[in-house]
Amino acid sequence: MKHLNYLMTFVLIVCAATGMAQSTEGFDQHKAFSPNLMTAPESPYRSASGIPAANYWQNKADYQIQAELDTVANAITAKVTLTYTNNSPDDLSYLWLELGQNLFQQGSIGSFSQGAKTDAGGFQFQSVKIADKNADYNINDTRMQIRLTQPIAAKGGNVQVVFNYSFKISPTQFRTGLVETQNGKIYDVAQWYPRMCVYDDIRGWNTLPYQGSGEFYCExxxxxxxxxxxxxxxxxxxxxxxxxxxxxxxxxxxxxxxxxxxxxxxxxxxxxxxxxxxxxxxxxxxxxxxxxxxxxxxxxxxxxxxxxxxxxxxxxxxxxxxxxxxxxxxxxxxxxxxxxxxxxxxxxxxxxxxxxxxxxxxxxxxxxxxxxxxxxxxxxxxxxxxxxxxxxxxxxxxxxGHNWFPMIVGSNERRYAFIDEGFNTFIDIYAQEDFNNGEFAPKRDGEYDPEAKNPSRDLVPYMTSPEAEAIINLADVLQQKYGHTLSYYKSAHGLVMAREYILGADRFDYAFREFIRHWAFKHPAPNDFFRAMNNATGEDLNWYWNAWYYQTWTLDQAVTAVSYVENEPTKGSQITLENLQQMVMPVKLKIKEENGKETIVKLPVEIWQRGGKYTYNFASTSRIISVDVDPEMELPDVDDSNNHWKAADHSISRK
CATH class of the missing domain: 3.30.2010.30 (Zincin-like)
Incomplete structure (x- = not known):
């Protein structure tokens, strides 16, 4: 995937301090705070603030379906009357529909790419008609194109298509299937009718084939x-x-x-x-x-x-x-x-x-x-x-929980798994904490240690793997080995860190609710979410969205030295911090002094804008005995060994 560069800044209120930053090998502040992400709206129908613009549109698909289930043949026969309304500014001379059951027919793309079983056979169409006349259609894998004799007029035109078809249900299918129990078969039936592909202002017709991993984008x-x-x-x-x-x-x-x-x-x-x-x-x-x-x-x-x-x-x-x-x-x-x-x-x-x-x-x-x-x-x-x-x-x-993502917030699951799986996993975390006074808390989705108590550090083995991939990749492109880690776990934890470490619950929750409210029953893209959060929180978080969702960068914060002004702790100390990898985050420090005083300091992410080394001037009142970076281990720091400085391990240096 071609890496994009993005504008990234973030402001936090912190203790009064002055300092200076220098370049550090392995870190490039120009990449971390690059200005090239989301410089213009994706289309005139989406506001730069991440909400639908006044002239936002989306098309509409209404269905009337009569189906019969044959429990001997395990087959469904159905008639669907589809009324499709074109609210777009474009006349449409053809339609695209998704045929989900065709994943299970011989020769399907998904049978080759993801090993889908093909004993069910897919949709068998007896007729496809418009105005009682046979429609001109072509089927390619899980997609059907209907070529219209008259275009559907823009801004409110419609067409009615009638389908007669059948398909079989097999125990080897997934998302649809059957199983025998002691009191009879259970049928789970989905992807059971021709569904309209979404025509939107970003890509026009969304026709990625259904292979299995990528889920759905529906009108x-x-x-x-x-x-x-x-x-x-x-x-x-x-x-x-x-x-x-x-x-x-x-x-x-x-x-x-x-x-x-x-x-x-x-x-x-x-x-x-x-x-x-x-x-x-x-x-x-x-x-x-x-x-x-x-x-x-x-x-x-x-x-x-x-x-x-x-x-x-x-x-x-x-x-x-x-x-x-x-x-x-x-x-x-x-x-x-x-x-x-x-x-x-x-x-x-x-x-x-x-x-x-x-x-x-x-x-x-x-x-x-x-x-x-x-x-x-x-x-x-x-x-x-x-x-x-x-x-x-x-x-x-x-x-x-998926009824919120993507059923209410209708994102494109076929292309971006993280915006439904990860966002849903994120809201699950707090629901599980809330249920019955935490009966089943905490929720854990880690691939490495499901019982671990630190979700940030649980991500480190994946983030440092040479096989690491960016979350933003297409759902069907992500390797199965780490697909869950990316789309569910890393995506969700990105929102947890934004809420609990970067923004705070009040600011994050307000912005997140605003995003849901504005995009309920509509079709947001990832950039709409990032824009909406930036605007509603008042923070340009592009430095974070880029690093966490678009890149495979890692984080390594370190404390490397402590010195005193004129060798006198009561005159102040200088704590040297380094950002050793490409990802940046605000820095939290726990500073312990010899007189028993303990101070927690939160430094803004902007300390890294001039380079990867920063000197923090701390108003110490006695000799510092230890400094800890990320003391509560809230971040996925890939090297914990350099997060701790102890006086016993260092001689006092003179300013």
């Missing part, structure tokens, strides 16, 4: 969908069930009403009722389940006759409520597995809503099944084989 719209399948199955899906009286028993309807008013988890289907006639209004034939979801970028669903089902009320800001639900097989019953799932789900949504942005959907569902952990608007798929409460909690919190 917002309204969904009406219905699933027809054998009557003994239960269906749960994104959004609101619109015909509960037709598909649930009277007892289940009563229990749902009770759960909607209860902070305690209530059964809708008990473990004892699973597979019995009491669980269904009818046991033969088929039923059609109907769902509606507004202003969403996607929908998914799951079905099984093996579900235990429970639910509880979610308390949202301004007195609003939603419903948290969990479905899971009897094999997953137990406090070490899924019995507390709704409790975890409820807390997570309440925490994220109160702290960052209110949950926008009427229902949230945690679904136990074959998919180990995957998020969609209003629901998440999690493994039915959870074995410990802590794992069940943090996977549940993480997957439902």
């Amino acid at each position: 917002y719209g309204n969904f009406q969908y219905e699933i027809t399948l054998p009557a003994d199955l239960i269906v749960v899906g994104s959004g609101e069930m619109t015909n509960p009286e037709e598909v649930l028993t009277r007892k289940q309807l009563s229990r749902l009403k009770k759960a909607a008013a209860s902070d305690e988890t209530q059964f809708i289907i008990t473990p004892e009722e699973v597979g019995t006639k009491a669980a269904r209004p009818q046991s033969e034939g088929t039923m059609t389940w109907k769902f509606s979801m507004t202003n969403s970028r996607d929908v998914a669903w799951a079905a099984s006759k093996a579900y235990v089902w429970d639910a509880a009320k979610v308390n949202l800001p301004e007195g609003k409520t939603a419903l948290a639900m969990s479905v899971y097989p009897v094999e997953s019953v137990g406090d070490s597995a899924w019995t507390r799932s709704t409790e975890y789900l409820k807390h997570s949504i309440e925490h994220f809503s109160a702290r960052w942005f209110p949950y926008p959907y009427p229902v949230a569902i945690n679904i136990a099944g074959p998919v180990g952990g995957m998020e969609y608007p209003g629901l998440c798929f999690c493994s039915w084989k959870f074995s410990t409460p802590k794992v069940t909690y943090f996977v549940t919190a993480h997957e439902i």
Whole structure:
């Protein structure tokens, strides 16, 4: 990746001090504080302050879907009516859609690049029509281009496309799949309809192929969908069930009403009722389940006759409520597995809503099944084989947390994994601390030592590896060995350090909430986030965004000498600091004196603007016995051996 240079400055209020900086081998201040990042907006539709400009636009995709599930053939047949509205300033002569199921067909790019299994076969189209006429379309891997006979007019034109198709579900798929349990199959169904690619003001059509690692970038719209399948199955899906009286028993309807008013988890289907006639209004034939979801970028669903089902009320800001639900097989019953799932789900949504942005959907569902952990608007798929409460909690919190990133803040996951995975992991950290007085805290996502207590230093082995990569790289380009470390852990910890070490919680949280508010149900790019944080905090943090997200630089702060004015400690001391690698950060010092006085000093990042060596003039009152750089080990300093100076190891030098 070609490295960009960026403007970087940052101001901190510090103790009064004077000093001078000099160049140090291994550090170039011109790179660290280069002026060439974000010098102009990415487009006239995005403000330089990181928020949508007055003429920001995005297109809209509305879907009506009728699908049937064949539980013998494990196949879905569907009809989709897509209404696409072009709000862009451009006439569009063709459309691009993503065909997620084509990852699982023979010869797919993902089968070669990432080893995706291909026994399911992908989408099989019976027809694609516009105005009752066969459309001119071409399919290439996971992408479909529809070539229009008449362009869609800019600023409000629309077109309606009707698809008839089918596809199979296989146990070897991921994000979609099936598994056998003692009471029947569980189907997790996603990427199940042709989805519009996003046409935006940054790249036009976003058509990177779906290979597996890179996730999704979807257009917002309204969904009406219905699933027809054998009557003994239960269906749960994104959004609101619109015909509960037709598909649930009277007892289940009563229990749902009770759960909607209860902070305690209530059964809708008990473990004892699973597979019995009491669980269904009818046991033969088929039923059609109907769902509606507004202003969403996607929908998914799951079905099984093996579900235990429970639910509880979610308390949202301004007195609003939603419903948290969990479905899971009897094999997953137990406090070490899924019995507390709704409790975890409820807390997570309440925490994220109160702290960052209110949950926008009427229902949230945690679904136990074959998919180990995957998020969609209003629901998440999690493994039915959870074995410990802590794992069940943090996977549940993480997957439902994705409703904030990227379901509400609709970033491009296919291109930038860090802005959804890392940002979501960041908010998970504080939710996990908050849950039940820290029952499962702290949250750890480290690759090296999951039980380590120092997340900054846990990153050092990765940062010093010759295989280290920049976070900003494409999701499908990142090596799998370190993909989690980069997109989740390092990205999230970058926000932790910005919040807890550089800015402070008040300034960071205000700016972060402003970013979410401005970009809710819109499409921000990474630079929009960096600009928004710079503006709302009042700090030009480009020096930090560059070093942490765009580069593979490392940090090595050192204290190398202490001297006294006229060899008299009461006249003041001079502490020599060095920045030995390319990354810079503010410097925190703990200074201990012989008279027992202990002082914590925070020096601004600007001390490195004139070079990598800085002399700090400290108003000592007695002989200094030790100086520690980064005393609480808050930073990923790659060499801790030079962070400590002790008088016993040095002779006093005269000024």
